[in-house]
Amino acid sequence: xxxxxxxxxxxxxxxxxxxxxxxxxxxxxxxxxxxxxxxxxxxxxxxxxxxxxxxxxxxxxxxxxxxxxxxxxxxxxxxxxxxxxxxxxxxxxxxxxxxxxxxxxxxxxxxxxxxxxxxxxxxxxxxxxxxxxxxxxxxxxxxxxxxxxxxxxxxxxxxxxxxxxxxxxxxxxxxxxxxxxxxxxxxxxxxxxxxxxxxxxxxxxxxxxxxxxxxxxxxxxxxxxxxxxxxxxxxxxxxxxxxxxxxxxxxxxxxxxxxxxxxxxxxxxxxxxxxxxxxxxxxx
Amino acid sequence: xxxxxxxxxxxxxxxxxxxxxxxxxxxxxxxxxxxxxxxxxxxxxxxxxxxxxxxxxxxxxxxxxxxxxxxxxxxxxxxxxxxxxxxxxxxxxxxxxxxxxxxxxxxxxxxxxxxxxxxxxxxxxxxxxxxxxxxxxxxxxxxxxxxxxxxxxxxxxxxxxx
Numbered sequence: 001x002x003x004x005x006x007x008x009x010x011x012x013x014x015x016x017x018x019x020x021x022x023x024x025x026x027x028x029x030x031x032x033x034x035x036x037x038x039x040x041x042x043x044x045x046x047x048x049x050x051x052x053x054x055x056x057x058x059x060x061x062x063x064x065x066x067x068x069x070x071x072x073x074x075x076x077x078x079x080x081x082x083x084x085x086x087x088x089x090x091x092x093x094x095x096x097x098x099x100x101x102x103x104x105x106x107x108x109x110x111x112x113x114x115x116x117x118x119x120x121x122x123x124x125x126x127x128x129x130x131x132x133x134x135x136x137x138x139x140x141x142x143x144x145x146x147x148x149x150x151x152x153x154x155x156x157x158x159x160x161x162x163x164x165x166x167x168x169x170x171x172x173x174x175x176x177x178x179x180x181x182x183x184x185x186x187x188x189x190x191x192x193x194x195x196x197x198x199x200x201x202x203x204x205x206x207x208x209x210x211x212x213x214x215x216x217x218x219x220x221x222x223x224x225x226x227x228x229x230x231x232x233x234x235x236x237x238x239x240x241x242x243x244x245x246x247x248x249x250x251x252x253x254x255x256x257x258x259x260x261x262x263x264x265x266x267x268x269x270x271x272x273x274x275x276x277x278x279x280x281x282x283x284x
Numbered sequence: 285x286x287x288x289x290x291x292x293x294x295x296x297x298x299x300x301x302x303x304x305x306x307x308x309x310x311x312x313x314x315x316x317x318x319x320x321x322x323x324x325x326x327x328x329x330x331x332x333x334x335x336x337x338x339x340x341x342x343x344x345x346x347x348x349x350x351x352x353x354x355x356x357x358x359x360x361x362x363x364x365x366x367x368x369x370x371x372x373x374x375x376x377x378x379x380x381x382x383x384x385x386x387x388x389x390x391x392x393x394x395x396x397x398x399x400x401x402x403x404x405x406x407x408x409x410x411x412x413x414x415x416x417x418x419x420x421x422x423x424x425x426x427x428x429x430x431x432x433x434x435x436x437x438x439x440x441x442x443x444x445x446x
Contacts, residue, residue, distance in 0.1 A: 002306060038347045079341070104395070104414055105417040
């Protein structure tokens with residue numbers, strides 16, 4: 001399988017990328033790790049005449065933790081996320097989730113920016129970014145702007161990013177307390193049948209803060225407001241967990257596919273959310 | 285579309301290819317450079333038969349454009365050992381019957397090489413997790429895992445005696 005012909009560009013700055021996008025418009029696409037885009041190009045499902053490789057833009061790479069804020073450049077790979085000691089202490093849920101993405105080869109090239117910006121509901125990072133209440137940094141012809149991850153996803157592959165913009169980084173507050181990213185998949189390399197990211201802070205036997213979000217259980221990632229409200233202020237006992245799980249499953253809206261019918265997916269969602277809450281509580 | 289120059293160091297040798305941007309790295313290696321160790325299996329980044337080492341990373345060369353590898357250092361199975369000087373991993377795959385048909389083997393060994401560079405003392409679980417991107421439909425993996433663990437032990441012995 002070989003893609004159709006295209007022109008290849010490898011600019012070395014964000015400004016140059018924006019310039020090329022402005023010049024070629026709908027005929028251009030940016031490529032990060034390429035593990036979503038290249039398969040689509042091979043199947044000739046996408047007509048791209050100008051491929052703009054972000055691999056040469058050094059400013060899009062790297063992880064920084066400053067003043068309690070974690071900032072990750074869009075071209076930082078999953079392998080780099082897993083290997084970062086700074087990240088392991090500032091937000092260990094990132095490592096836990098990244099290790100469950102695809103396989104080693106894909107993680108060497110797959111990037112956080114590609115994963116969040118593509119808008120594929122099956123990707124893990126969008127759900128994780130809901131859990132972390134992350135901020136996305138975009139750059140375009142009119143400068144830069146930020147969008148909350150929880151406001152970014154409109155439908156499958158439709159996001160708040162304009163066609164002439166690129167995502168340059170994600171940022172979020174360093175976490176404390178318990179965390180868990182749980183994922184059910186049929187095999188290594190498969191997308192989630194259901195996955196959930198949970199953060200939980202316990203203060204003197206009571207839950208002072210919580211976050212719950214779902215992956216691949218709707219056409220966008222789902223932040224579970226109701227489940228969070230049930231958890232916060234409770235002792236996170238069995239009855240509360242059961243209610244929170246019920247609320248999270250109610251917020252899901254999966255479709256039947258090769259991973260199973262809707263009822264099965266909702267059942268798995270319940271199992272996974274419960275595991276994630278219990279694991280986060282045990283670590284809180 | 286205009287062809288472009290892609291310069292790489294492949295198995296220690298500088299090469300300069302004039303190729304179309306859409307050429308995948310696996311095809312550049314096999315068809316333009318005659319390096320046929322890396323195989324085309326699924327051509328969809330699942331099976332790992334096309335695995336090569338690129339700048340110290342194991343990558344599936346069916347899902348990388350040669351253009352993206354411009355300036356890269358590439359190592360394939362041909363760069364790890366030769367028929368008269370097998371790499372320890374190759375010796376151990378042979379000794380422990382870590383292959384039957386052999387189709388996945390170049391990718392499997394190239395991946396195992398990088399895994400052991402990063403983690404010279406892996407547990408069995410770490411080996412299994414580390415080669416999870418490479419499929420073998422013959423062996424059931426038991427002997428592959430055994431071969432990699434044995435190779436790790438042998439490589440560590442060689443390091444100690446050096």
